[in-house]
Amino acid sequence: MHRVEQIMGTAIRVDLADPLPPPRLGELADGVYAWLREVDERFSTYKETSEVNRIDRGELSTGDASPVLRHVLDECARLWQVTGGYFDAYATGRLDPSGYVKGWSVQVASDRLSEAGSVNHCINAGGDVCVRGRWRVGVQHPWERMKLAWVLDAVDTAVATSGTYERGQHVVDPFTGRPATELISVTLVGADLAVADAYATTAVAMGRKALDWLASLDGYESAVITAGGEAFVSPGLPIAAT
Amino acid sequence: MRRGLTAAAATIAGTGLLIVAKLGPAQDGLAATGGTATEVPAIEGSATAAPATAPSTGASPVPRPSLRPTASASAKPAKSAKAPPPPAGGLHDGTYAGPPVSERYGSIKVTIVVSGGRIDDVAASCSCSGRSRSISDDAFATLEPRVLSAQSADVDSVSGATYTYEAYKRSLAAAISSAKA
Numbered sequence: 214m215h216r217v218e219q220i221m222g223t224a225i226r227v228d229l230a231d232p233l234p235p236p237r238l239g240e241l242a243d244g245v246y247a248w249l250r251e252v253d254e255r256f257s258t259y260k261e262t263s264e265v266n267r268i269d270r271g272e273l274s275t276g277d278a279s280p281v282l283r284h285v286l287d288e289c290a291r292l293w294q295v296t297g298g299y300f301d302a303y304a305t306g307r308l309d310p311s312g313y314v315k316g317w318s319v320q321v322a323s324d325r326l327s328e329a330g331s332v333n334h335c336i337n338a339g340g341d342v343c344v345r346g347r348w349r350v351g352v353q354h355p356w357e358r359m360k361l362a363w364v365l366d367a368v369d370t371a372v373a374t375s376g377t378y379e380r381g382q383h384v385v386d387p388f389t390g391r392p393a394t395e396l397i398s399v400t401l402v403g404a405d406l407a408v409a410d411a412y413a414t415t416a417v418a419m420g421r422k423a424l425d426w427l428a429s430l431d432g433y434e435s436a437v438i439t440a441g442g443e444a445f446v447s448p449g450l451p452i453a454a455t
Numbered sequence: 456m457r458r459g460l461t462a463a464a465a466t467i468a469g470t471g472l473l474i475v476a477k478l479g480p481a482q483d484g485l486a487a488t489g490g491t492a493t494e495v496p497a498i499e500g501s502a503t504a505a506p507a508t509a510p511s512t513g514a515s516p517v518p519r520p521s522l523r524p525t526a527s528a529s530a531k532p533a534k535s536a537k538a539p540p541p542p543a544g545g546l547h548d549g550t551y552a553g554p555p556v557s558e559r560y561g562s563i564k565v566t567i568v569v570s571g572g573r574i575d576d577v578a579a580s581c582s583c584s585g586r587s588r589s590i591s592d593d594a595f596a597t598l599e600p601r602v603l604s605a606q607s608a609d610v611d612s613v614s615g616a617t618y619t620y621e622a623y624k625r626s627l628a629a630a631i632s633s634a635k636a
Contacts, residue, residue: 217574219627224577228611340615351608353615360605361613376616400614424598437598444603453608 214238220249221315222259223339229326230333230346241331245322249338252318255282258309269308285310285317292411300415301387316373316410319343323406342372343406349453355398355438362398362444363436366453371406375399375413377440384417395420397440402451403433546572546634553626553633565626569634577627 214235215228227245229238257263264282267273275286289302289310302310319336323343326334333346342350347368351361355378365372375384376398386393399416401409412433416423424445427435434450446452546569555564568576 217577219574219577224627226577226612335612337612337614340613342612342614344612348611349609351610351613353613354603354605355616357605360607361610362603362605364606364608364610365614372614374614374616378616398616428598435598438603442603444601445598446601447598 214242216242216246218246218249220246221253221257221338223315225249225319225339226335226337228335228337229331230335231331233330238331241326241329244329245326245336248322248325249318252281252314255279256285256310256314256318258307258311265308265310285313288317288407289313292408292415296412296415298387299418300411301418304385304387304418306390312414313407313411315339316341316371316405317407320371320406340374341406341410342367344371345369352400352436353398362438363400363446363450364453365402366451367402368451370402370404370451371409373401373406373410373413375410375417376438377417384414386418386420393418393420395440396423396437398436398438399423399427400436401427401433402435409433546574546631547636548572549634551630551633553628553630556626565630567627567630567634574631574634 214230215226217224217226219225225246227242229241231238233241254260255264258265258269260266264273264279268275268278268282275283278286286302289300292300292313293302300312302308302313315338319338319341320343323334323336323345326336327345331345335342335344335346335348335350340353344350344367347366350365350367350372352363352365352372352374354360354362355376376396377384377392377394378397384393385391396417396419399413401413401416403409403412412427412430412435416427416435416437419426421439424437427433427437428447434447435445436447436450437445439445548569548571550566550568552566553564566578567574568578
């Protein structure tokens with residue numbers, strides 16, 4: 214059973230492969246989308262009255278913000294530290310935690326599905342993927358739209374890809390204020406989609422020096438394609454056998 | 456199995472053979488600007504020299520839907536037989552394509568498949584220009600260099616960078632409009 218809905222400016226696909234009654238699967242999918250819409254209302258920088266925009270305009274202090282928003286801001290601050298400032302929710306000059314929110318909200322959705330009895334599912338939010346159970350996840354080839362660069366054997370894990378080939382140099386290097394262009398595609402595989410997504414964005418912002426940084430990470434495997442067409446993988450990347 | 460993969464890859468790197476893949480322009484009829492296609496065969500040769508990619512054990516026996524890299528309408532798995540659900544979103548069943556919407560790096564075209572009144576699948580295609588550039592030789596990294604070979608495979612899901620927000624949204628909105636008409 215699968216569903217597709219349009220939230221956060223992207224298509225979000227939910228696949229539920231559990232042997233549960235179809236009405237129950239429908240309820241579970243509804244719950245996922247209700248949560249993601251709630252997140253979008255609160256965190257969207259496109260919605261004038263979102264909580265994020267009210268904080269950005271100074272109408273709301275972080276002390277008075279909702280617990281989930283404070284959680285997101287705390288995590289963004291922690292990631293800013295562990296990435297040496299490369300993951301920056303203020304990189305564009307305003308508060309924009311989108312680089313954390315999508316991955317985080319999908320991870321929460323997957324965790325909630327697991328608690329509700331779905332242990333074989335796959336959520337794909339615009340290319341960021343969270344799976345429970347075993348699924349084959351392809352990594353988009355940056356230049357050949359109908360092809361994959363890698364196929365991963367993903368078991369109870371998250372796969373996030375950031376890149377400059379779709380959005381057009383979207384990731385900003387917070388130290389220069391300019392778009393990061395050295396890495397065309399960075400894929401992270403690990404337990405938490407929020408972290409995987411944030412690390413992927415971080416690596417794109419870092420450029421080539423991310424190759425060393427990625428190799429030093431515990432618990433997160435990576436695959437990188439540079440603007441020059443070079444490919445690099447970490448030793449533990451779960452590439453599918455065939 | 457994974458250890459084997461790693462070891463084989465390390466051996467390749469250890470021989471001093473710096474494996475880098477140059478990409479030619481986009482294939483398969485996608486728009487391409489500049490570059491030469493002659494670089495591509497070199498990749499193929501390198502790829503076959505790497506035993507790391509040889510199949511070893513069987514893939515997982517888990518039953519799964521077969522989803523193509525960019526799901527096309529025809530690749531959608533057949534739904535199990537059941538009564539059609541009531542139209543939920545007021546959309547007419549069928550396949551609808553939005554117009555290509557241009558962005559700096561190409562144009563995005565979104566196609567939706569409507570089934571039972573709701574969007575059942577969304578596929579986007581991007582005629583983005585491939586870029587070919589000579590590779591700088593200062594590459595030193597602690598990650599393993601690998602051959603980047605384009606492949607097709609049946610997968611359940613595809614991880615990739617997000618489409619340009621505005622272009623994607625506009626093409627999708629147009630596709631939805633035509634499904635309502």
